[in-house]
Amino acid sequence: MTETTSAPTEITESVAEFAARARAWLAENMPRIDPTNPPAADRGEEEPWQRVRELQKRLYEGGFAGICFPREYGGLGLPIDYQKAFDAETRNYEMPMILNTPTFTICCATILDTGSEEQKRQHISAALRGDEVLVQLLSEPSGGSDLAGVITRADKVADKWVVNGAKTWSTSAFAADYGLLLARTNWDVPKHEGLSMFLVPMNSAGITLRRIKQVNGSVEFCEEFFDNLELDDDAVLGEVNNGWHVASRQLYHERRAVGGGSEFASGIGSEGKTDVPVDYAALLEAVGQADNERLQNIAGRALVYRMVHAQLINHVYHGVNDGSLPPAAGSIIRISHAVNTQLEMDTALAIAGSAAVVDGAEGLLRVGERYLSRQSASLGGGSTEIARNIIAERILGLPREYAPDRGVPFKEVKRNRS
Amino acid sequence: MSGASPERLLFASTAQAFLEKEASLTRVRELHDAGVSFEPEWWRRAAELGWAGLLVPEDLGGGSVSGNGVEDLAVVAELMGKTVAPGPLHPVSTVLAGLVDAADERWREEQTIDENHSHATTIEALVSGDAIASWAVYEPGKPWAPLEPTVRGARTATGFRIDGVKDRVEAGSQSAILMVVAESEGAIRQFLVPTDAPGVRVEPQRSIDLVKRYDRVTFDGVKVDESAAVGTAAQTPTLIERQAQIAMVLQCAEVVGILDRVLEFTIQWASDRHSFGRPLASYQALKHRFADLKIWLEACRATTRAAVAEVAERSPGANLAVSVAKSYVGEYAQGMVQDCIQLHGGIGVTWEHDLHLYLRRATLYRSMFGTPEDHNLRVYGLTKELEPAS
Numbered sequence: 001m002t003e004t005t006s007a008p009t010e011i012t013e014s015v016a017e018f019a020a021r022a023r024a025w026l027a028e029n030m031p032r033i034d035p036t037n038p039p040a041a042d043r044g045e046e047e048p049w050q051r052v053r054e055l056q057k058r059l060y061e062g063g064f065a066g067i068c069f070p071r072e073y074g075g076l077g078l079p080i081d082y083q084k085a086f087d088a089e090t091r092n093y094e095m096p097m098i099l100n101t102p103t104f105t106i107c108c109a110t111i112l113d114t115g116s117e118e119q120k121r122q123h124i125s126a127a128l129r130g131d132e133v134l135v136q137l138l139s140e141p142s143g144g145s146d147l148a149g150v151i152t153r154a155d156k157v158a159d160k161w162v163v164n165g166a167k168t169w170s171t172s173a174f175a176a177d178y179g180l181l182l183a184r185t186n187w188d189v190p191k192h193e194g195l196s197m198f199l200v201p202m203n204s205a206g207i208t209l210r211r212i213k214q215v216n217g218s219v220e221f222c223e224e225f226f227d228n229l230e231l232d233d234d235a236v237l238g239e240v241n242n243g244w245h246v247a248s249r250q251l252y253h254e255r256r257a258v259g260g261g262s263e264f265a266s267g268i269g270s271e272g273k274t275d276v277p278v279d280y281a282a283l284l285e286a287v288g289q290a291d292n293e294r295l296q297n298i299a300g301r302a303l304v305y306r307m308v309h310a311q312l313i314n315h316v317y318h319g320v321n322d323g324s325l326p327p328a329a330g331s332i333i334r335i336s337h338a339v340n341t342q343l344e345m346d347t348a349l350a351i352a353g354s355a356a357v358v359d360g361a362e363g364l365l366r367v368g369e370r371y372l373s374r375q376s377a378s379l380g381g382g383s384t385e386i387a388r389n390i391i392a393e394r395i396l397g398l399p400r401e402y403a404p405d406r407g408v409p410f411k412e413v414k415r416n417r418s
Numbered sequence: 419m420s421g422a423s424p425e426r427l428l429f430a431s432t433a434q435a436f437l438e439k440e441a442s443l444t445r446v447r448e449l450h451d452a453g454v455s456f457e458p459e460w461w462r463r464a465a466e467l468g469w470a471g472l473l474v475p476e477d478l479g480g481g482s483v484s485g486n487g488v489e490d491l492a493v494v495a496e497l498m499g500k501t502v503a504p505g506p507l508h509p510v511s512t513v514l515a516g517l518v519d520a521a522d523e524r525w526r527e528e529q530t531i532d533e534n535h536s537h538a539t540t541i542e543a544l545v546s547g548d549a550i551a552s553w554a555v556y557e558p559g560k561p562w563a564p565l566e567p568t569v570r571g572a573r574t575a576t577g578f579r580i581d582g583v584k585d586r587v588e589a590g591s592q593s594a595i596l597m598v599v600a601e602s603e604g605a606i607r608q609f610l611v612p613t614d615a616p617g618v619r620v621e622p623q624r625s626i627d628l629v630k631r632y633d634r635v636t637f638d639g640v641k642v643d644e645s646a647a648v649g650t651a652a653q654t655p656t657l658i659e660r661q662a663q664i665a666m667v668l669q670c671a672e673v674v675g676i677l678d679r680v681l682e683f684t685i686q687w688a689s690d691r692h693s694f695g696r697p698l699a700s701y702q703a704l705k706h707r708f709a710d711l712k713i714w715l716e717a718c719r720a721t722t723r724a725a726v727a728e729v730a731e732r733s734p735g736a737n738l739a740v741s742v743a744k745s746y747v748g749e750y751a752q753g754m755v756q757d758c759i760q761l762h763g764g765i766g767v768t769w770e771h772d773l774h775l776y777l778r779r780a781t782l783y784r785s786m787f788g789t790p791e792d793h794n795l796r797v798y799g800l801t802k803e804l805e806p807a808s
Contacts, residue, residue, distance in 0.1 A: 281802045293795065300794030303801050304745045308721045311742075315720030325716075332713050391712055392705035396685060399700035 011078065018078070019085040025062050030055070030093040036279075038270050041098050043220035044211070049133065049175035052096035056130030059096070059266070066104075066128040068263040069112065074125030080263040087268045095267030096130070102171060103127055104264045105257035107134035107180055110249045111199075114238040119199065123178065135176035136250060137167040137200065137224060142416055144169070144379075145386050147182070147251070148191045148244055149405070151415070152226065154183035154198065161185075161198065161236075163206070163229040169380075173222035174209055176202050182247050185240055187411040194410055195243035198235045206230065216373040251382070255330030258337060258381040260310075261317045277306065278348045286362045287355055295351050302347040309340040328394035331387040338384045341377035345370060425483040429468070430493050436467060441503035443772050449504055450628040455592060456504035458550070464505060465547025469494050473514050473664070478521065478538060479545045480514075488664070488730035492671040492722070499675020502779045504629040508668050509552035509588045510544055513597045515664040516553075516608060516657045517541050520649030537648065540595060540610060551595040551610075553661060554584035554635055562788040564599060564658050569637060571602035571609055577643040578602060578609060580617075583636050586786070590620050590633025597648060598637070599658065605651035608658070615640050627778045659737065662787060663729045666740050669783040670722040670747045676776045677715050677754055684711075684758040691763075704761065711757060714750045721746050738800045745793035752780040 013021070033039060041048040059065040060074070067083040069075025076082070108124045115123070126132035140150050152165025163183055173179060179200045186194030200207075206229030211219040238246040256262045270276045280299035284290045316333050319325030325332075349356050349371045356368035378384045392398045405413040422430070440460060449456065465471070472487035472494075474480020482490045491511060498507065521536040543549035555564050569582030580600060587596065596611050596618075613620060617640035623632045649657050685708060688699035698704055725743035728736040755777045759766035766773050784790070 280798070296798045297791055297794045300796070300798035300801075301745070301749075301790075303797050304742050304794060307738075307742045307797075308717050308746045311720040311724040312717050315716060315723065319716075329716075332716055335709075335713055336717065385706070388706040388709035389702070391709035396705075396708055396712060398685070398689070398705050398708060399697060401702060 015081050015085045018082050019089055022064060022086050022089045025064065026089055026093050029058055029062055030090075030095070032092055033094045035091050035269050036276070038276070039094060041271050042218070043098055043172045043175075043271070044218050046175065048098060049172070052099050053130040053133070055094065055096040056099055056128070060129045065266075066124070066264075067266065069108065069124060069128065073112070073120050074128040083263055083266065086266065090267045091269060093267075095269070097267055097269065097271045098172070099127075099130075099133065100262075100265040100267070101257045102136050102254070103132075103134045104266070105262035106136060106250055106253045107178075109253040109262070109264050110180065110246060111237065113249045114197075114246045116234075118234070119237065123199070126177075132178060133172075133176045135170050135173045135179045135202070136254075137170050137173070137179040137181040138247065138250070139167065139169040141166050141168050141223070145383055147247060148195065149410075149413070149415075150182055150184060150195065152181070152183045153187075154185050154196060154231070156185075159233070161231040161233070163198070163200075163226045163231065166223065166225050168212070168221075168223040170222050170224060172220050173202060173224060174211065178202060179224075180237065180246075180250065182243055184410065185243070188409050189241075190407050191405055191410045191413065192244040194241055195247070196240050197237040197243040197246040198231055199237050200229070200231065200235065204229055204231075214373065214376070216369060218373075252327060252330060254381050255334045255387075256317075258334055260337070261313045261330065261333055278302070278344050280347070280351065283348060283351050283364075283367075286364060287351065287353060289351070298347050298350060302343050305340050305343050309336050312336050326395055328390050331390045331395075334381060334387045335384050335391070338378040342374055345374040423484050426490065426493065429483045429490060430497065432467060433469070433494050434497050436464065437497055437501055437503055441498070441501055441505070443501050443775060446502060446504060446629055446775060455589060455629050455631040456506065458547075458592070461505050461550065462547035464507075465545065469507060470510050470514070470547055471545040473511060474518050474541060474545055475522070478518065478536075479542050480518075486730050488667070489726055491664075492667060492726045495668045495671035496675035496678075499672035499677075499779070500679040502628075502676065502775050506550045506552070506589045506592065508665060509593070510550060511668060512553045512661045512665045513551040513595075514541065514544055516597060516648055516661045517544075519657055519660055520653065537610065543594075549594045550589060550592050551597060552587050552589050552593040553665070554587045554590070554596045554598040554611075555658075555661075556584060556586035558583055558585045558634065562786075562792055564662060565606055565655060567599045567601050567606060569598060569600040571598075571600035571607055573603055574641065577641065577646060578607075580609060580611060580637040580640040580642065583634065585623060585632070585634040587620075587633045587635050589631060590635055591622055591631060596635060602651075606654050606658070607651055608648040608654055609642055609646045610648060611637070611640060611642055611646065615642070617641075625782065627782045628775055630779070630782060663736055663740050666744045666787050667722065667726050667729050669787065670718070670725060670743045673747050673751045673780055673783055674715075674719050674722050676780055677718060677751060680755055680758050680773070680776050681708075681711050681715055684708075684761050687762055698761075707757060707761065711754055714754055718747045718750060738797065738804070741788075741793040741796045741800065744788060745790040745797060748784040748790040748793070752777060752784050755780050 066075030067078050067086055068080060071077040108127050111119055111123050123132060127134060138147060140152060142151055152167060154161045154163045179202055181198045181200045182195055183198060184194055185196040206227050208225040210223045212221040212223055213219050284295055289295050313333055316325060316329045320327055320329055348367045352364045352367040355362040355364040359365040389401060393400050471480030472482045472491045484490055517537050544551055557568055569584060571578040571580050580598060584598060593613055596613060598609050598611050600607055600609060617638040619636040621634045623634055625632050688704060689697050691698045721743040725739040728739040759773050765771050
């Protein structure tokens with residue numbers, strides 16, 4: 001067990017000393033990789049999840065897990081500079097990258113914000129030890145953008161909560177131990193006021209899980225059906241009927257994490273081969289166009305966007321911290337990420353030419369296949385349309401969209417025609 | 419300017435007050451109507467606020483309140499963008515960046531500042547605002563190619579003889595001194611040439627901006643002393659690189675100021691105007707455009723800050739960071755102002771509305787010191803160089 005002290009962390013080590021200690025420890029304890037050719041870590045497979053639990057356990061035992069999480073919950077309680085310095089040191093080592101989001105950056109961050117003392121002690125430290133993987137159970141088959149309009153229900157029957165409904169687009173739920181499930185607990189009040197968040201053990205009776213196959217063949221996302229799933233009161237995260245507050249924290253953390261701006265993520269680099277940044281010089285070389293100035297120009301433009309996106313992440317992170325930008329500015333990063341991905345995919349496709357669509361000696365069919373999933377970056381974590389509403393309304397202060405469900409008891413709100 | 423020191427904040431608020439009072443949009447229009455680019459006396463007062471000395475070390479008469487002159491200079495440029503202010507901040511700073519580094523190098527070599535060779539007098543006159551200088555780097559009919567001059571500086575018994583033509587020389591007509599990039603004895607050199615020297619002819623060129631003026635300068639057998647040379651031949655490419663970096667980050671910072679101001683008053687306009695009984699700003703089609711404008715503004719700010727920081731630190735990545743900023747800001751800025759014109763409706767395309775003042779400056783800067791397309795190629799090349807062979 002970790003020490004239980006709520007005293008503020010005394011920092012006795014400089015960032016440079018911490019980094020030096022991390023460098024030595026990583027060299028002794030973590031597997032080396034070639035960062036330009038990282039090992040595959042397909043979120044849709046079982047094996048990578050076993051692997052990252054093992055890697056996370058090593059980090060924890062070495063005293064380098066949860067650098068920005070408080071010490072009383074198993075972390076180190078250090079400022080982000082330490083995390084960044086650690087990240088830089090991990091460049092050539094295999095890290096449990098797929099645990100970052102959603103487990104650490106969204107779920108644990110939200111439990112830290114809203115959980116009971118017992119929940120924080122249990123879940124955050126279990127995750128930091130590599131013993132617990134968490135997932136979000138938010139979106140429903142009935143619709144994604146109007147999250148507060150969920151219709152999965154949790155009814156109090158005697159001393160139990162009984163859950164019925166369905167969730168979808170949960171990342172790697174098959175590999176998770178716990179899920180953060182948003183359900184309606186009161187139908188007689190407006191939509192935001194009748195929701196509750198539950199911490200659900202994924203192996204419970206009453207949960208049926210199905211994989212969703214995406215265009216690129218990936219099966220990382222899941223759909224879950226709940227048939228009289230029973231939960232106790234201590235499964236509630238935050239307060240009953242105050243689940244929207246908890247969900248809002250998740251969305252906040254998600255927007256920051258998706259753009260790469262979370263202090264709770266550990267390690268840099270790609271999750272696996274499909275996530276490696278496009279190497280434009282190699283691509284031009286592969287199609288025999290290394291000296292083609294027209295292609296160099298569009299590649300250069302894509303590189304400019306990539307670098308500006310990285311600079312924007314840093315700018316927004318500091319802007320939110322020092323108050324010059326509101327927390328909703330995470331949506332700026334979210335959109336920039338989508339726009340950047342679109343440009344990268346489009347540029348790679350343009351350079352690869354027909355080699356991206358008919359497999360040839362160049363071996364570039366993967367460029368075309370990757371292009372087919374281009375829009376995932378504009379949809380996952382909330383569509384860019386919703387993100388633009390958020391920027392317009394919560395950053396620029398423009399009038400809110402007209403919503404006929406505002407202030408209306410949820411049971412009277414019009415829903416999908418079935 | 420989040421996280422700025424109290425000294426920086428005071429410096430910025432003083433600069434802002436001066437600009438609001440002495441360089442308003444009304445003033446810019448008056449200058450234009452009178453056919454004046456800027457008033458030397460006005461610049462002298464700006465120089466008294468320290469604007470011309472920010473890149474100059476204290477022992478040469480300059481200094482910066484925050485200790486980071488490049489960042490302070492970017493703060494001034496951003497504020498100037500808010501009213502598309504006139505004045506020779508860019509040409510004077512660009513020349514000083516070269517002179518100061520050349521003097522610094524000589525000092526390191528000789529451990530003494532020789533008045534004749536260090537250009538200390540010129541630096542002093544520029545810092546005080548008594549004199550204006552400009553960088554003669556472009557040549558007629560040629561794109562941004564600072565290291566490919568055709569102007570010649572032939573060796574004579576006592577110095578050099580300059581022949582050839584430069585153009586797009588900002589504030590050339592107002593300048594007492596030009597820093598001329600020339601080919602000399604198989605190397606690239608820079609020479610300080612007084613504009614009243616025999617053989618120098620300055621002819622104004624029309625520019626798209628209301629007050630920023632540019633000139634074509636012909637050098638016809640212009641004789642200068644040995645001491646007119648700036649720095650050594652070996653040092654010159656590095657000096658030119660630094661001067662170009664300063665010129666480009668100043669442009670980017672000023673454009674950030676322009677975009678900040680234009681977006682601010684366009685949002686206000688869309689919130690005040692009503693059509694079909696509701697504010698323009700309540701339409702989702704327009705809200706999404708404002709959201710994009712905000713994203714691009716913050717991206718321009720982020721990349722400009724990153725470039726300014728790298729130039730200030732003289733980091734090895736400064737060239738790349740500057741080209742990234744110059745490409746991105748150049749690609750987006752004038753398109754964003756055009757969007758804001760569209761969002762204003764018909765009033766946006768009138769002479770009466772101030773939008774075109776901003777559009778002019780943003781369009782000017784897109785195309786000077788390399789287009790986004792030029793910088794994309796540079797970014798591609800630099801990235802390829804930096805990448806470890808794998």
